[in-house]
Every structure is written in structure tokens, then in C-alpha cells.
Amino acid sequence: MQGTVDGFSYGAVTPLVAYLMACLGGALGLRCTTRALLVTHSWRPAWLALGAAAIGSGIWTMHFVAMMGFAIKETPIHYDKPITYASLGLAIVMVGVGIFIVGYRGATGTALFTGGTITGLGVASMHYLGMAGVHFHGRFTYNTLTVAASVVIAVVAATAALWAAGRVRGFLWSVGASLVMGFAVSGMHYMGMAALRVHLDGPSHATGGAPEPSVLAPMLIGPLAFLLLAAVVVVFDPLMVMGRPVRRIAEHKPGVPAAVASHLDRRPALHNERQPEHHGSRTR
Numbered sequence: 001m002q003g004t005v006d007g008f009s010y011g012a013v014t015p016l017v018a019y020l021m022a023c024l025g026g027a028l029g030l031r032c033t034t035r036a037l038l039v040t041h042s043w044r045p046a047w048l049a050l051g052a053a054a055i056g057s058g059i060w061t062m063h064f065v066a067m068m069g070f071a072i073k074e075t076p077i078h079y080d081k082p083i084t085y086a087s088l089g090l091a092i093v094m095v096g097v098g099i100f101i102v103g104y105r106g107a108t109g110t111a112l113f114t115g116g117t118i119t120g121l122g123v124a125s126m127h128y129l130g131m132a133g134v135h136f137h138g139r140f141t142y143n144t145l146t147v148a149a150s151v152v153i154a155v156v157a158a159t160a161a162l163w164a165a166g167r168v169r170g171f172l173w174s175v176g177a178s179l180v181m182g183f184a185v186s187g188m189h190y191m192g193m194a195a196l197r198v199h200l201d202g203p204s205h206a207t208g209g210a211p212e213p214s215v216l217a218p219m220l221i222g223p224l225a226f227l228l229l230a231a232v233v234v235v236f237d238p239l240m241v242m243g244r245p246v247r248r249i250a251e252h253k254p255g256v257p258a259a260v261a262s263h264l265d266r267r268p269a270l271h272n273e274r275q276p277e278h279h280g281s282r283t284r
Contacts, residue, residue, distance in 0.1 A: 001074075001138075001199065001200040001201075001202065002197075002198065002199065002200070003072045003073070003074050003075065003138060003198030003199065003200045004072065004073040004074060004198075005070070005071070005072060005073075005196065005198055006069075006070070006071045006072075006073060007066075007069060007070050007071075007190070007193055008069050009068075009069045009070070009071045010068065010069045011069075013069070014065055014066055014068050014069035015066060015069070015186065015190075017065050018062045018063070018065040018066035018186060018189070019062070019182050019183070019186045020182070021058055021061040021062040021065055021227075022058055022059060022062035022181070022182035022183075022185040022186055023058075023178050023179055023181070023182030024058055024178075024182075024227055024231075025054050025055050025056075025057055025058010025059055025061065025062070025227060026055060026058060026161060026177075026178040026181035026182050026185070027174065027175065027178035028051070028054035028055075028058070028227065028230045028231060028234055029051040029052070029054040029055030029058065029095075029099070029161075029165075030051070030055075030161060030164060030165045030174060030177055030178055030181070031051075031174060031234050032047045032048070032050045032051030032054060032230075032234065033047070033048065033051040033099055033102070033103060033162070033165035033166070034165050034166075034174070035047050035234075036048045036051065036103050037103065037165075037166060044103060044104075045100075048096070048099050048100050048103045049096065050230060050233065051099055051165075052092055052093075052095045052096030052099045052100075053092050053096075053226065053230070054226075054227065054230045055091075055095045055099070055119075056088065056091035056092030056093075056095045056096070056122070056126070057088070057091075057092070057223040057226050057227055057230075058185075058227060059091055059095075059123055059126060059185050060087065060088045060091050060126055060130070060223055061220055061223045061224060061227070062182075062185060062186065062189065063087075063126065063127055063130050063189055064084075064130070064216050064219065064220060065216075065220070066186075066189055066190075066193075067130075067134075067216065068216055070134075070193070072136055072138075072198055072200075074200055075136050075137040075138065075200060076136065077134055077135065077136040078134075078135045078136070079133055079134060079135070079216065079219075080132075080133040080134075080135055081133075081219065082133075083129065083130075083132055083133030084130060084133040084219060085219075086129060086133075087125075087126045087127075087129040087130040087133065088126070088223065090122065090125055090126055090129055091122050091123065091125070091126035093122070094118055094119065094121060094122025094125060094126075095119050095122045095123070095158075097115075097118050097119075097122075098114075098115040098116065098117075098118040098119030098120075098122065098158065098162065099115065099119065099162070100115075101114055101115035101118070102115040102116075102162045102165070102166060106166065107162055107163050107165065107166020107167060108166070112159060112162060112163055112166075113159065115159075115162050116155060116156075116158045116159025116160075116161075116162050116163075117155050117158075117159070119155075119158035119159075119161075119162065120151070120154040120155030120156070120157065120158035120159065121151070121154070121155065122158075123154040123157075123158060123185060123188060124150060124151045124154040124155075124188065124192075127150070127154075127188065127189060127192050128147075128192065131192075131196075136198075137200060137201055137202070138198060138199050138200035138201050139198075139199050139201075140196055140197065140198060140199075141196075141197045141199060142192075142195045142196060142197070143194075143195040143197070146191060146192075146194055146195030147192065147195045149191055150188050150189075150191040150192040150195065151188075153184060153187055153188040153191055154184075154185070154188045156184070157180075157181055157184030157185060157187075157188065160177075160180070160181070160184075161177060161180075161181045161184075164177035164181075165177075
């Protein structure tokens with residue numbers, strides 16, 4: 001028996017809020033990755049880990065905010081909490097692997113391709129593992145070509161985002177990159193949902209429909225609180241909080257753009273090095 005799916009039970013509210021969550025996670029993650037390329041070696045892993053957790057939490061929150069509007073009209077749906085939280089952990093780990101590759105190898109060439117591919121696969125894996133946690137009186141099947149298209153969207157979006165993190169420095173450019181990333185992540189989600197087919201095991205005696213917000217809302221509290229905390233950390237740099245110098249000489253290490261490093265290295269020299277004195281011969 002074929003089930004009837006409604007992905008927009010609350011109208012445009014859930015897609016819009018989901019998009020904003022994806023943009024927030026993307027913006028924080030990209031900002032953390034950008035800062036990781038400019039701080040000293042000891043602080044780099046912390047910024048990269050924070051960026052991975054922010055992006056992973058953002059896309060996971062986006063997914064389940066969008067799922068608040070998902071309904072099967074013939075049967076109620078429930079969520080398996082262990083699988084649901086496992087999808088969050090998977091997203092953070094795989095995004096983290098991709099970000100660390102770019103953070104230490106640079107946002108170019110093979111490193112960018114590898115990091116973007118792993119990060120994109122992490123986004124897609126989170127989506128489909130999260131869908132595996134949806135229980136109802138039946139089963140899901142997927143259109144293979146549409147699933148493949150959703151994975152390609154995730155990989156391309158992740159690669160573009162990591163490239164932007166390594167290259168983009170201006171605030172407006174960073175905002176633009178996060179908006180594009182949010183659009184791509186949301187597009188990947190709804191492309192994956194378009195691949196979905198619902199097969200019911202038989203008529204259900206319970207009333208179908210979208211789950212009550214109280215079902216998913218408690219699971220979203222933790223990731224949302226983390227995103228807010230990450231936003232505070234990004235605004236108030238830990239180096240400043242601990243009293244460290246704001247301007248530090250960048251190390252010549254993989255991942256730091258040479259132009260940025262040389263620029264930072266030259267700035268102190270303008271103030272600290274004395275200019276040689278020129279003694280010209282006098283004419284009498």
C-alpha cells in the first residue's frame with residue numbers, strides 16, 4: 001500500500017526556519033575554519049573542532065526542523081532517539097575529518113577535493129541515517145538517481161564552502177558563502193526527500209499527520225544551545241578573553257595562505273626594524 005507524504009504540513013515555516021539553521025551553522029563553521037588558518041598552531045585544532053561541531057549541529061538541526069513538517073497521512077510516525085543522535089555524531093565526525101584536512105593541508109588541490117568530498121558525504125550520511133530513525137507502520141524506499149543527485153549537491157556545496165573558508169576574508173563575502181551553503185544543504189535535504197517513497201504494511205487504525213512539535217523540540221534543544229554558545233565564542237575570541245595578544249605573527253605552516261602569512265609577518269617589521277641611516281658625502 002502506497003502512503004501519501006506531506007513534507008510541508010506547517011507551510012513555509014519549517015523550510016524557512018530550517019534554512020536559517022543551516023545558514024547559522026554554516027556561518028559559524030566557516031568563520032571558525034577561517035580563524036583556524038590565521039591563529040597559532042596550538043589554537044588551530046580547537047577552532048577546527050568548533051567549526052566541525054557548528055556545521056554538524058547546524059545541518060542536523062536544519063534536517064529535523066524540516067522534519068517537523070513531514071507527515072504520512074495514513075499513519076503516525078515516531079523517532080528512534082539513539083539513531084537520531086547517532087546521525088548527529090556521524091555528521092560532526094565526518095565534517096570534522098574534512099575540515100581538519102583543509103585546515104592542515106590548505107584549501108586547494110587534492111586536499112580541498114578530499115576534504116570537500118568527505119564533508120559532503122557526512123552531510124548526506126546524516127540525512128539518510130536520520131531518516132532511518134523514522135519509524136512508522138511501513139518502510140521507506142528511495143529512487144537511486146535522485147539519491148545520487150542529493151549526494152552530489154552535498155559534496156559540491158561542502159567543497160565550495162571549504163574553499164570559501166580558506167580564501168574568503170571579507171565579512172560580506174563570508175555572509176554570502178554561508179547563505180549559499182544554507183541553500184545547498186536545504187536543497188540536498190529536499191532533493192533527498194523527493195527520492196522518498198512510502199510503503200505501508202497495511203491500513204493503520206491510528207490517525208496520521210505531522211508529529212507534534214513537542215516530539216522533536218526536546219531533541220533540538222542541545223544542538224541549538226551549542227550553536228548559540230559557538231556564536232558567543234566566535235564573537236568573543238578566546239585569545240582575547242585569556243589576555244593574549246590580538247595580533248600575532250602567523251606561522252609558516254600548511255593551510256595558511258602564503259599571502260596572508262607574509263602580510264602578517266611584514267607588519268611588525270615596519271614598526272620594530274630601524275631604517276638604515278644614509279650618510280651622504282658633503283660638498284664643500
